[in-house]
Amino acid sequence: IYILGIESSCDDTAAAVIHNGKILSNVIASQKIHEDYGGVVPELASRAHQQNIVPVVDQALKKAGITKSQLHAVAFTRGPGLMGSLLVGTSFAKSLAYGLDLPLIDVNHMQAHILAHFIEEDGYNKPPFPFLAMTISGGHTQIVKVNDYFNMTVIGETIDDAVGEAYDKSGKILGLGYPAGPEIDKRARLGNPKAFKFTKPKVADLNFSFSGLKTAILYFIQRETKANPNFITENLNDICASIQYTIIGILMDKLKLASKQTGIKHIAIGGGVSANSGIREALKNGEQKFGWTTYVPKFEFTTDNAAMIAIVGYLKYLKGEYAPFDVTATARLKI
């Protein structure tokens, strides 16, 4: 079974072909233009998707070594995401499926970040149901109890900013480029995590909050640079390490609580921030400390990609769960 997956929810135009759950191609065109603005500009993203989508899909088919006529279904991201971006992928997928007389399959982007763990990879153990998934990305921070492929419940989530936003906004305060997550991560490994202390927010249950941390960092940097204009450059690695240490502490506290409350010890992570080396390390430590079995996706399946859309398409195809042709892109689609 050949499935084409199309992803266009934010600022990456991506297409992938999957054959019986195995990746044949996974193509991404990242939009550089947003770097100049320090964040994604929706109108520019939508336009870039329009320019990229035909060549990206074309390349995905070529790399997979198949033609359009060999496809069994077309899967696309229906939401959540930026409306103008989602519309490009949705309309394209609809026209393609309609033209080729193929089933159309709608995919929830946040489910896909979780179900990326079910891409067939040699030597990769898939999590058994039920498991806990922590999705940490640019727009979301959730703990999800996954009972089955399409039976999942959000048991905790952020009440304000997402963890990826906390990284990117901290980076902006420090004068780093966008997105700042990867650079903060890299510098964090060279710095002292206990150099500066930021208090963790007190949020009830399994929910998260990151906006207070952002403000705390802003005030801290304003205060310190007033006393020493070179404070940031002189302490950048230590600042990054301290921010990362605080963020990981917040995430791990809630994950421990979730595991305790549900009694589930199979723990997976997904989303762009799961590329973070500190999170990966903390999770691995949880194996010895708490008897967890942890599941960390391959690097290329953490940030936005179409392979994760294609695998969900495949799982839905097996169940015959197709979308009607009047399906609409939904910016605030829930899990």
Ligand code: ATP
């Ligand atoms: P969503 O999936 O919620 O719609 P999104 O698709 O924009 O949001 P992703 O592409 O999944 O988000 O993730 C992007 C985020 O991941 C950015 O905020 C980026 O800074 C962050 N990120 C990427 N690599 C790392 C890293 N190594 N450490 C920390 N954060 C990282």
Ligand code: FE
């Ligand atoms: Fe994403």
